[in-house]
Amino acid sequence: MLVSQSSPYPANADAAASERALLERRARLLGPTYRTFYRNPIHLVRGSGVWLYDAQGRKFLDAYNNVASVGHCHPRVVEALSGQAATLNTHTRYLSEIILDYAEKLLGTVPAHLGHAMFTCTGSEANDLAIRIAQHSSGGTGVIITDFAYHGATIATAQLSPAAVGAKGVPAHHRTVAAPDTFRDHGRAAHDFAGNVAAAIEDMRAKGIKPAALLLDSAFSSDGIFFPDAKVMREAADHVKKAGGIVIADEVQSGFGRLGQGMWGFANYGIEPDIVTMGKPIGDGHPMGAVLVRPQLVASFGSNTGYFNTFGGNPVAAAVGLAVLDVIEGEGLIENARNVGAYTSELLRALQGRHGAVADVRHNGLYFGVELTADGDEAVAATKTSAVVEAMREDGVLISSCGPRGNVLKIRPPLPFARDNAEQLAETLDRALSNW
């Protein structure tokens, strides 16, 4: 879905010229690292709830962005941000009550064994810190991830992100295992998952590498979005714990109520992670991340590493984080994710009956993976999946795709997504699939 060329679909001549100028200016100032979504990139100027508006006043249904988790520009969050930024915004080496109120509330959403909260500014920083704590406390180095995982953009987390850097970008002391794919091979990969983790630990040991951690995205977002049986997940976690490793639940994509059963994806599997990491949806767009951790893992961490994060957990971040938790609770967004998620899933499954391309619809709450196939030809399926995403964008609904084969539609709307939004999504997808 990431492209750099200019638009092939000018809405009108003036708009097209203005957009071309914007793309040229962007390429000149930001360089080629900055790629856009969609062949016809969207010039956004406003966001509100589940809606995004472009420079021509066109309205898009956002069915992709989980960062704006409680809705774009939620007034309660903006108010908390503005009020605290006007009052006090300095670091955690002075005392402040609001960070303690926030830490207490956030820790109240996880099992009691996770006793301490530490704050960063991004999910990447949270995963980087979690790996650092895991290596420090276990004395190991090797980390187990899935084949097409994404865990961040720092040097250390990029090395644990084959989805971004390729399998060759993963250093020799780490191990990748097949994601628990609940669709392909009739779920064989899901069934084998715990055994694969055990084999990875065994292989590390054979090569003299001490295991440090198992790092798993609770929704397997980059691998294609899977929600495997709790049993294999618990077994995988147990293998790692027995080997002296740390279990890290990466909730950067799956967390904060998205999966509709509770706040956290790991809880659905009944596993007890030693560390939980958070990012994207935590601040409705404000740069924040968090690491919740077993106290004993960080007993000597600070004195041995001098760890400090300048902006992490400052009073503004705490105010924003508190507001997001209040909105999730006050507006019943977890219940909404469960109910509207189930309804959306019904509508998507109905499309499966009408379109042969729809091979599988997977979901938990408001997180959907729709796997598309084209007579077994993976390259064709990927191209056609991209075309569906592009067609939906032209038709006013924003989604994306994921998975190692690029053939899974990734649908992950803000949590206030309503039944009529679900209907618009399904109708638009119905039209897009008609040209498959």
Add this chain to the structure above:
Amino acid sequence: MLVSQSSPYPANADAAASERALLERRARLLGPTYRTFYRNPIHLVRGSGVWLYDAQGRKFLDAYNNVASVGHCHPRVVEALSGQAATLNTHTRYLSEIILDYAEKLLGTVPAHLGHAMFTCTGSEANDLAIRIAQHSSGGTGVIITDFAYHGATIATAQLSPAAVGAKGVPAHHRTVAAPDTFRDHGRAAHDFAGNVAAAIEDMRAKGIKPAALLLDSAFSSDGIFFPDAKVMREAADHVKKAGGIVIADEVQSGFGRLGQGMWGFANYGIEPDIVTMGKPIGDGHPMGAVLVRPQLVASFGSNTGYFNTFGGNPVAAAVGLAVLDVIEGEGLIENARNVGAYTSELLRALQGRHGAVADVRHNGLYFGVELTADGDEAVAATKTSAVVEAMREDGVLISSCGPRGNVLKIRPPLPFARDNAEQLAETLDRALSNW
């Protein structure tokens, strides 16, 4: 200056009990990694300009925090933050004008060879990205830093931060060199600096390590705050460039006008860095960082690494960054740093005549290092330096200390620091030194 015990100096019984409760709650929720400044930690509730206010309404002159670079809670910055957060706050894979306006303005402050701006959320992320780009583009791995450098809290930047992790925390492929100390040994270390960098490169080569980068804080903040001769700095940079390495100017502490001559510390030395990194003062407290880079270094970086930063450079960050640049320009803060910096330096030098403990006063603009000695006994000097910092806090002025020996007062106030603030600082320091 970092301590964890509870207060020895209760202002009154009620306040002391309330502060003890806060410290206990903090230890329980955040854990031992979160240490406070001062033996008598400050419970802050409000900030404005150069002032911070505690829960009892006591006012402190902030002569330490460069994050609140244009003043705590600057109304122009708060307005930009609030307005943009209420309008649109999403990532850089959609088009947006404001990030381009910001990139253009920021790139306008550096030499033209630095053509692209990339945005992160912290200075740590900026340095981490700079190292990643340097290693990617040079094909090397080894990085040269100073003996007591600090460059960040991610795994990769902590390995380049002996001030935090100790010399043993720096991996074998990196090299540390003595900082260009302009005070000790009559500036011999400053004189030898370029030669030491050349020797480090030679030593890397002898061990089969390809040099990737020289990473220098332009003010040598953790090493003790030094402003060496431009010539040795240029020579050091030249050695690295000749060896195929990348010169990275870390402006996280020294940047955004603090040094009073222009926006950036590296410019004072006349060196041409390949990459400039920014953090702390960039957003007056908002979590932001930036990497300005030679375009050819990132020509293939994005396509090879899939690099993306979710929050970095979003419209809110861009609005805040623009407001900070506007305030620096509109309020003449660089000129203020130069003028009030010179005046403050005069007052500090006058103290040198009155107190034998003041061995050296170093400064550029509003960044001061005041080196204290105690008859050649380093341990005594460190303890007494801490006592001076604590006494000043009790007397209403916030500073800290730095350097490998812990005997350098670190004074780095917000840029709107005025002449009467300088007088209060000097008078308070005069009183604190009287008990040396």
